[in-house]
Amino acid sequence: MRGFLKFLLAVVxxxxxxxxxxxWYAQGRMQAGFTNWVNQTSANPGIKVSFDSMSRGTSxxxxxxxxxxxxITVQPDANVPPVTFVLPSFALRINAADPTLVHFxxxxxxxxxxxxxTGTVRFGSVAVTEQINPTALFSPKVPTFNGTxxxxxxxxxxxxxxxxxxxxxxxxxxxxxxxxxATAGQNALRVHEELDGMAVxxxxxxIASIPFDxxxxxxxxxxxxxxPLPANWQAAIKQFDALPPSDQNGRQKLTLQExxxxxxxxGHGTFGLQLAIGPSKLKASAAVQFxxxxxxxxxxxxxxxxxxxxxxxxxxxxxxxxxxxxxxxxMLSPYISATxxxxxTLTMHVAYGAGGxxxxxxxxxxxxxxxxxxxxxxxxxxxxxxxxPGDGSGAASSE
Numbered sequence: 001m002r003g004f005l006k007f008l009l010a011v012v013x014x015x016x017x018x019x020x021x022x023x024w025y026a027q028g029r030m031q032a033g034f035t036n037w038v039n040q041t042s043a044n045p046g047i048k049v050s051f052d053s054m055s056r057g058t059s060x061x062x063x064x065x066x067x068x069x070x071x072i073t074v075q076p077d078a079n080v081p082p083v084t085f086v087l088p089s090f091a092l093r094i095n096a097a098d099p100t101l102v103h104f105x106x107x108x109x110x111x112x113x114x115x116x117x118t119g120t121v122r123f124g125s126v127a128v129t130e131q132i133n134p135t136a137l138f139s140p141k142v143p144t145f146n147g148t149x150x151x152x153x154x155x156x157x158x159x160x161x162x163x164x165x166x167x168x169x170x171x172x173x174x175x176x177x178x179x180x181x182a183t184a185g186q187n188a189l190r191v192h193e194e195l196d197g198m199a200v201x202x203x204x205x206x207i208a209s210i211p212f213d214x215x216x217x218x219x220x221x222x223x224x225x226x227x228p229l230p231a232n233w234q235a236a237i238k239q240f241d242a243l244p245p246s247d248q249n250g251r252q253k254l255t256l257q258e259x260x261x262x263x264x265x266x267g268h269g270t271f272g273l274q275l276a277i278g279p280s281k282l283k284a285s286a287a288v289q290f291x292x293x294x295x296x297x298x299x300x301x302x303x304x305x306x307x308x309x310x311x312x313x314x315x316x317x318x319x320x321x322x323x324x325x326x327x328x329x330x331m332l333s334p335y336i337s338a339t340x341x342x343x344x345t346l347t348m349h350v351a352y353g354a355g356g357x358x359x360x361x362x363x364x365x366x367x368x369x370x371x372x373x374x375x376x377x378x379x380x381x382x383x384x385x386x387x388x389p390g391d392g393s394g395a396a397s398s399e
Contacts, residue, residue, distance in 0.1 A: 026063035026099075027056045030092050033144070034065060044241045048073040057093070065092040076245045081115035102145070104128040120162040124154025148176045166204065170197025180229060184266030187226045195219040211317040212278035220274040227267035230258045248380040256376045263290035278313055279306040279343075295369055297353030305342035335360060 031054065038049045050071045057064025070090040075082035091105040106126050112119035131147035155169040174193045182188035198216045199205075205214030230236065236258050243250045268289035275282040281304070288298035304310075311325050329336070335348045351358045357365045 026094060027065065030063060030065045030094070031056065034092060046074065046076040046245050048075075051090075057091075061096050063094040067091065078246075084113040086111040086113060100132045102130045102132060104130070117159060118161050119166075120156075120158045122154075122156045122158065122162075123152050126150075126152040146178050146180075148174070150174045164203075165201040167201065168197070168199050169195060171195070182226065182228055184227050187224055188229055189223070189225040191224075192222045193220070209317045211313040215277070217276040218274065219276075220272075222272040223269070224271075225262075225267070225269040227262060228265050230261040230265075233258060252378075252380050253376040256372060260294050260372045263294040263296070264292065266290075277310075279309040280304055281306075293369075294372060295354070299352075300348075300350040302346065302348045302350075304346045305344075307336065307344040307346055309343060 034054075038051075041047050041049050048071075050073075051067045052069040053067070055066045057066065067090045068088070070087040071084055072087075073082050073084040087107055087110055089105075089107045091103075093103040093105055094101065095103070106123070106128060108123050108126070110121045112121065128150045129148070130145045131149075133144060133146040151171075151173045152169075153171050155172060156165060157167040158164060159166050172193075172195050174191070176192075177187070177190045179186060179188055195216075196218050198219065200208075200210055200214035202214070204210070236254060240251055240254050243254070269287070271284075271286045273282070273284040282302070283304075284300070284302045286298065286300040288296050290296050307329075311329065315322050315325055332346060336344055336346050338344055347360070349360055352367055354367065356363050356367050
């Protein structure tokens, strides 16, 4: 009996030592991985990452990396002042009970520092995790993560040092799954996002005469991209980041080259959108696929109800929009019908391909072949300045 107890004690000691070694190794890998991410990100001229201090956790029940005052400075254009996001605390954490899940512990408040003022993003609660690809533990060539989940509740965007509410969101969630080794019949990327109860502050709603009390009740979108990724996609990302933000033509050409490669090797995708705002609900979906010559074909649908009440509220808030609204309604009139439960309802079902473009079963246009070379070399138009409500455009008028 005494020999068995000694053996059992020896096993326990070995297990404890093995776990402590694994815990120490995991924390070291997390620190090295994060440092490498900081260096790679900061190599991009438009992004800089820094922090005051970094320390490892002390509890053997979780591998943890703690940072103080993590700063992410974004300046995509040298002619535009930088914006810095400051996280007073930030941690990477892997619990012993679930060693394939990395938790990103964000603070309840993120500070924003810009040249024209300061702001704050506050969370009632926030949780972000990434799923570790188990095969990455045995091969450095395998991507570390293959999935992300994020949720947040009671999100407030505040300006003037946190004293002025600008925007509130009741709930946000996002789920993404990545398969970088997808074949033609597999999904390479799946993303689903939901946003509920987004509202501009009552003060700004009144100043800008925003209809529907400045609220968007619900916004949901989903995206699926299938087929193998371009063989050199990782090198293409580095090349894209190396181009200065001012070189929009170069970035467009590189992006379209990668898209054509994906399209020519069995790429296909779907997209979905649902929006509830004021009296109306909008649903949209689309699907696209490509042949061996990277020529697209697919379908799309769009439905929206209570358009009369919606457009009436918009025109009442912004009378200067009457002409544009009337023009849009005239253009869409063949696809609008009136029903008792839905009011004016827009229904459009589109099919496109080599045979042309069909809407609700009627051909409306031919569809010429896509000239990828011409698209790659087409000059990028400079952004058009827009006037904000209250700047003299009349958009803030309540008459």
